[in-house]
Amino acid sequence: MNWLNSYLDFSKKQVNLKQKITLKDIARELDVSISTVSKALKNSEEISRDTKEKIQAFAKLYNYKPNNIAISLKNKRTKNIGVIVPDIVHYFFTTVVRGIEKYANAKGYNVIVCLSDESFDKEVINMEMLANGSIDGFIMSLSAGTEKKKDFNHLKEVTEQGIPLVLFDRVTDEINCDKVVIDDILGAYNATKKLLDEGRRKIALLTTEDFFSVSRSRNLGYEKALRDYGLSVDETHILKLPFMDIEEELMGSFLNTIKPDAVLSVNEIFGIYGMRVLQRRGLRVPEDVSVIGFTDGLLAKHANPSVTSVAQHGEKMGEIAAEMLIERVENDDENAEYRTQIIEPTLIERDSTNN
Amino acid sequence: MNWLNSYLDFSKKQVNLKQKITLKDIARELDVSISTVSKALKNSEEISRDTKEKIQAFAKLYNYKPNNIAISLKNKRTKNIGVIVPDIVHYFFTTVVRGIEKYANAKGYNVIVCLSDESFDKEVINMEMLANGSIDGFIMSLSAGTEKKKDFNHLKEVTEQGIPLVLFDRVTDEINCDKVVIDDILGAYNATKKLLDEGRRKIALLTTEDFFSVSRSRNLGYEKALRDYGLSVDETHILKLPFMDIEEELMGSFLNTIKPDAVLSVNEIFGIYGMRVLQRRGLRVPEDVSVIGFTDGLLAKHANPSVTSVAQHGEKMGEIAAEMLIERVENDDENAEYRTQIIEPTLIERDSTNN
């Protein structure tokens, strides 16, 4: 290792501010060409044992790490995936992101997270920011704004450019791409069935406005279950609230007039709120009223009583989405058919229903 | 615009698969040099009106967007910031990430989120993945593993390479960098004071093992308040639980023996659990026992009763962290002093305490 001595002056310079070192630096110091260094570090057969050892030792000593940006430019592959979600404080999306992270990281990918904040404009801006080389593909769930506006041109452009896209949960038929969703109809159906089996007959449905694809499906499952039990759907039993806007009075007066013996909510928060409103009116859950919500999140788990919920398996959904995307990215098999994976929801029974 | 006709054949080729177009393509089609195209698109004075208009129109027509990777390589600036957090399902971190996102996006930066999962090893791996050119700077909160191990070499390396770093919430004195934290001592002090002012005298403290910097501070605040009220600190009133591991029986027997008239928790979840345990034993909150927790999250807000909490202002913390980082990134003023911003916690009074 005495050849190292000759690099002492170089070493001095580096010690002060450990700037990152490049192939060129190594080549200069070791008096070989850049190509040789590059090959030596990849253990190419082309380079002699001696040279390789020398170069590798030097690189290790100076903690050489190849510059990712340069590599990305060269291979036109960034090893980044872009994730655009409406929100990150709500349990479901965080678990999906976590699932994506987990799978992507294991495969050596980084995850760039963007929040559309339920806004169409931000969704578009975020896509454009990332679509110019920053990422190898997108995973996203539509913002409320986009579902309302029904404008999917930004998605179309991205797919036409050949950038792989996986849609999850809030998806659209207008775009041809891989998708992963839960069977929302079945989830709501099973939940409603559970309530009916308990003997409940006046089941209120807390849902959102119609433009949400998932709410529509869940409403359908609810209605289907009622009909399968020979009951008709009473529209007055259905409360459509503006998204995420919990109008407590509205919900209060609704529940007060309907006086339901069970409540099904298409999300977590409406269920929790509904339950509290009922409890405040002196009703006991589940003795007087049963409650079931969607999204098996922390709120449902830690509520009092804990709330029976339709689990959406967000983490699994995230993993599957990441798997589908990376599959596309790595073997760009142009004509592979687009798939839609449907995850079975699970009804997690807790204390807000009878068993 | 009749010059456009001559590009019809080019247009044909592009129509099939809208591949992204480069400066070189434009230069070739318009029979000018790449430099001219580059300048024209930046509206350089150097280029004539005619040429600029022609080039800009063509670029617009073919939806030219510069390749971010190439620009990053050239300027050695990625406009990406790396965020490494222990976790993303817990409210506090999600709000911080949201704050970072918000500020960073407004400044044209993307956020690459990595989860250390409370593990030292993952934290190191994530840093290394990003530290080779992928990002302009880091924002992070130490994982439990790192706080336990007290090994900060990965942070040291990064800062020595000149990569800006901002630590938030779970920070360490061992590393010289910008930091943003809340005044944990004050937060706990005020919470304890609130309980004492209510007349509570047997205040149980639910905390974690000592290696967490924030828990240590919060414990101190609790103790200080007691002493300021002339009370001595009874170690048996303090329950140190392994992090995030809610051992319900342990907590149950603890609360059962102590029979506190108030409970202070250094996080959100222990508080919620403590409250439920007490309620199950027939105690009324806040009549018999008052409860205060840290992290003003969804759980506290929607619990029954809602829980008085010390708000950590995660979103604000994220914004400040992002601001400090971007400031560093954009004017790399080598010798600017490192700052530690301390955010004042706020006690949000709810129904789990008396007023």
Place this chain on the structure above:
DNA sequence: GAAGAAAGCGAAAACGGTTTCGTGTTAATA
């Protein structure tokens, strides 16, 4: 000892931009 093969290395193009500097043309000035 000559021819061919193999080994070991370097030059250069490429990825897609930015930017400096030089050059040819035209218009203004002496």
Place this chain on the structure above:
DNA sequence: TATTAACACGAAACCGTTTTCGCTTTCTTC
């Protein structure tokens, strides 16, 4: 008319890699 300044543009280096291809030199082999 000769000189010069302004204008408009292009050539080329550069960012840090990868990779192809070609050139020496040495080793086989007959």
